[in-house]
Amino acid sequence: MVCFFALAAGCVGTAATAIKQPLPFSHKEHSGELKQECRLCHVNPDPGKFEGMPDAASCMNCHSNPKVDTPAIRQLAAYARKHRNIPWVRVSSIPDFVLFNHRKHIAAGASCQDCHGDVSESDEMTARTDFKQQDCLQCHRAKKISTECGFCHDLG
Ligand code: HEC
Ligand code: HEC
Ligand code: HEC
Ligand code: HEC
Ligand code: HEC
Numbered sequence: 001m002v003c004f005f006a007l008a009a010g011c012v013g014t015a016a017t018a019i020k021q022p023l024p025f026s027h028k029e030h031s032g033e034l035k036q037e038c039r040l041c042h043v044n045p046d047p048g049k050f051e052g053m054p055d056a057a058s059c060m061n062c063h064s065n066p067k068v069d070t071p072a073i074r075q076l077a078a079y080a081r082k083h084r085n086i087p088w089v090r091v092s093s094i095p096d097f098v099l100f101n102h103r104k105h106i107a108a109g110a111s112c113q114d115c116h117g118d119v120s121e122s123d124e125m126t127a128r129t130d131f132k133q134q135d136c137l138q139c140h141r142a143k144k145i146s147t148e149c150g151f152c153h154d155l156g
Helices: 027-033 056-063 071-081 102-107 112-116 133-142
Strands: none
Touching: 056 071
16 A cells, blocks of 8 residues: 655555545556656646646647547546536645745755655555644754744744
C-alpha cells in the first residue's frame, strides 16, 4: 500500500481510503506507465502558491483524438463541450492560517514526492487531508530552514 503525504519522516498517515472522483482518472496510467511529467497537468500558475488542477480542455488535448471510446472518456468530453470544470475532490490541504507556497519549495529543491508520496504508483488518490505542523518542521530542521512561528504563520 502506497502511503501518500509521506513527509520527510516517512509515512505518517493512518489507514488509507480511496477517494471517489467524478472520473476514474489514474496517475499510475498517466504518470507511471505513460511517464507524463507532473507539470504537464499541474501547471503552477502565478503567483505560484497552488499547483493547480487540470481542466477538461487540457485533458482533451490528448483525448479528443481517441484511440479509446469508453464511458469515462465520453464523460470527459461532455465536461469539455459544456466548458465545465471537472469537480475533482480535493485530498490535501492545510488551514488558511498557514503560509505555504509550492513554487518556492520546488525552487529550493523539494520534489513532489517529498510531500505527496509517489502518486504515480497508484490508480486512486487516498484521503489524507491533514499536513501536520510536525511534518513541515521536520524537513525545515533537517535543511536548516527557519522554524520560527512567524515564518509559517502571519502574526500580523
Ligand atoms: C499527454 C496526453 C494525455 C493527457 C494530457 C491526458 N491523457 Fe488520459 N490517457 C492518455 C493515454 C495515452 C491513455 C491510454 C489510453 C489511450 O491510448 O487513449 C489515457 C487514458 C485515460 C483514461 C482511461 C480510459 C478508459 O476509460 O479506459 C482516462 C479516464 C483518462 N485518460 C482521463 C484523462 C483525464 C481526466 C485527463 C485530464 C486530467 C487526461 N486523461 C489527460 C493520454 C493523456
Ligand atoms: C494527465 C494529467 C495529470 C498528470 C500528468 C499528473 N496529475 Fe496529479 N492530478 C490530476 C487530476 C485529474 C487530479 C484529480 C483527480 C485525482 O485526485 O486523482 C490530480 C490530483 C493530484 C493531487 C491531489 C491534489 C489534491 O489536493 O486534491 C496531487 C497531490 C497530484 N495530483 C500530484 C501529482 C504529481 C506529483 C504528479 C507527477 C508525478 C501528477 N500529479 C501528475 C492530473 C494529473
Ligand atoms: C513541501 C511540500 C510540498 C511539495 C514539495 C509539493 N507539495 Fe503539493 N501540496 C502541499 C501542501 C501543503 C498542499 C495543500 C495546500 C493548501 O491547502 O493550500 C498541497 C496541495 C497540492 C495540490 C492541490 C492544491 C493546489 O495547489 O492546486 C496539488 C495538485 C499538488 N499539491 C501537486 C503538487 C505537485 C505536482 C508537486 C511537485 C511539482 C507538489 N505538489 C509539491 C505540499 C507540497
Ligand atoms: C521537503 C522539505 C520541506 C517540507 C516538507 C516543507 N518545507 Fe517549507 N521550505 C523548505 C525549504 C528548503 C525552504 C526554503 C525555500 C527558499 O529558500 O526560498 C522552505 C521555505 C518555506 C517558507 C518560506 C518561503 C515562502 O513561501 O515565503 C514557508 C512559509 C514554508 N517553507 C512553509 C512550509 C509549510 C507550511 C510546510 C508544511 C505544509 C513546509 N514548509 C514543508 C523545505 C520544506
Ligand atoms: C514550518 C511551518 C510552521 C512553523 C515554523 C510553525 N507552524 Fe504552526 N502550524 C503549521 C501547520 C502546517 C499547521 C496546521 C496543521 C496542524 O495543525 O498541525 C500549524 C498549526 C498551528 C496551530 C493550530 C494548532 C491546532 O491544533 O489547531 C497553532 C496554534 C500553531 N501552529 C502555532 C505555532 C507556533 C506558536 C509556532 C512557533 C513555535 C509555529 N506554529 C510554527 C506550520 C508551522
